[in-house]
Amino acid sequence: MPDLHIRKIISSREEIFHEGGPVADTPLLRGAMLAIIKNPFAGRYEPEIQGFMEDLKPLGLDMAQRLLDMLGGPDKIEGYGKGSLVGEGGELEHGALWHAPGGYAMRQLLGTANAIVPSSKKVGGVGARLDVPITHVNAAYVRSHFDSMEVGCNDAPRAGELAFALVMTTGGRVHSRSGGLEAKDIKGEDGLR
Amino acid sequence: MTAKIRKIAVNVEEVHSEIGRTISPATRKAVAVAVIENPFAGRYQDDLTDLMDIGAELGGLLGAKCVEALGITPDQAESYGKSAMVGENGELEHAAAILHPKLGAPLRVAVEKGAALVPSSKKMGSPGQVLDVPLGHKDAAYVRSHFDGIEVRLNDAPRANEIMVAVAVTDSGRPLPRVGGLTSTDAIGKDGLK
Numbered sequence: 001m002p003d004l005h006i007r008k009i010i011s012s013r014e015e016i017f018h019e020g021g022p023v024a025d026t027p028l029l030r031g032a033m034l035a036i037i038k039n040p041f042a043g044r045y046e047p048e049i050q051g052f053m054e055d056l057k058p059l060g061l062d063m064a065q066r067l068l069d070m071l072g073g074p075d076k077i078e079g080y081g082k083g084s085l086v087g088e089g090g091e092l093e094h095g096a097l098w099h100a101p102g103g104y105a106m107r108q109l110l111g112t113a114n115a116i117v118p119s120s121k122k123v124g125g126v127g128a129r130l131d132v133p134i135t136h137v138n139a140a141y142v143r144s145h146f147d148s149m150e151v152g153c154n155d156a157p158r159a160g161e162l163a164f165a166l167v168m169t170t171g172g173r174v175h176s177r178s179g180g181l182e183a184k185d186i187k188g189e190d191g192l193r
Numbered sequence: 194m195t196a197k198i199r200k201i202a203v204n205v206e207e208v209h210s211e212i213g214r215t216i217s218p219a220t221r222k223a224v225a226v227a228v229i230e231n232p233f234a235g236r237y238q239d240d241l242t243d244l245m246d247i248g249a250e251l252g253g254l255l256g257a258k259c260v261e262a263l264g265i266t267p268d269q270a271e272s273y274g275k276s277a278m279v280g281e282n283g284e285l286e287h288a289a290a291i292l293h294p295k296l297g298a299p300l301r302v303a304v305e306k307g308a309a310l311v312p313s314s315k316k317m318g319s320p321g322q323v324l325d326v327p328l329g330h331k332d333a334a335y336v337r338s339h340f341d342g343i344e345v346r347l348n349d350a351p352r353a354n355e356i357m358v359a360v361a362v363t364d365s366g367r368p369l370p371r372v373g374g375l376t377s378t379d380a381i382g383k384d385g386l387k
Binding site: 005006007008009010011012014015016018019020153 | 198199200201202203204205206207208209210211219262323344348
């Protein structure tokens with residue numbers, strides 16, 4: 001089984017006070033963790049790749065825990081998302097290996113998180129940027145919490161690398177006023193409403 | 194005048210390996226950015242005192258954000274740098290007013306000491322553009338292992354009437370320094386140079 005080789009870990013934390021409207025009573029926090037790791041399958045077609053998901057579990061948990069520490073703990077988290085950037089020596093399918101270890105790490109540490117974790121993935125060169133989608137952790141239809149956060153790194157992903165991202169927020173968009181399902185009205189049981 | 198801050202972003206980069214070699218402990222760099230309203234956007238203002246005062250405010254604030262994000266004590270900071278990018282309705286001189294007259298002193302409090310000049314860069318820009326913040330050893334500018342930089346960019350800043358102000362702080366030099374010159378262990382750190 002391939003080991004996990006981490007080259008870089010990048011954290012990003014944004015405090016958003018306003019966006020041209022009234023200053024928020026509590027600033028919105030958005031956090032991202034990006035891990036740059038070696039792609040054990042780069043440069044060849046490998047039919048069996050699922051074993052690597054097991055190797056990624058500790059990384060997912062470490063990144064999710066760092067996000068919780070950065071943003072004030074599980075009780076503060078209202079939105080989440082995940083994403084993968086695959087260096088040019090790999091294939092899109094390698095990015096899909098992040099779904100289980102990335103998503104379930106966040107849901108495990110959050111306790112209650114019934115909504116599917118939205119995701120994006122792509123193959124890109126060094127310096128590529130990835131827009132990681134964000135939705136409410138318990139009800140995917142909550143309109144105020146649809147958001148995204150851009151991640152990337154000037155020297156990654158190299159051809160033989162993968163960059164895996166996890167993102168969390170402490171609330172909806174800072175001047176949310178587009179209607180739809182409100183966070184206060186959700187049941188939060190089926191992950192949708 | 195105090196800064197009207199729209200958002201603050203803090204990034205930390207840890208390098209755990211490079212070119213197949215393990216870096217232990219990992220080298221770490223932080224950059225903190227404030228996106229502020231440019232009080233002089235769209236007009237020529239001769240007296241830039243307000244921006245100089247904003248520089249003083251942000252030097253302390255952003256320096257402390259970096260130190261906090263690195264989880265270090267101020268004396269453990271090893272290098273620093275500062276930069277600003279001015280949205281299209283401002284002028285380059287606005288960046289100079291923020292960065293140079295008053296930003297350094299409170300930054301030096303945040304990182305303890307700081308005998309060396311704070312290396313800097315400035316530019317005009319638009320949302321999503323890259324700002325490269327130069328880095329140099331905080332007490333002895335000639336320390337060769339600590340010449341570096343960190344890139345920062347925000348997809349939504351600076352808008353036309355905004356300024357992005359960045360301060361970077363590290364607790365280490367480059368991952369695999371081997372081009373000689375003055376080392377941090379040999380630096381005296383009194384004159385800011387050697």
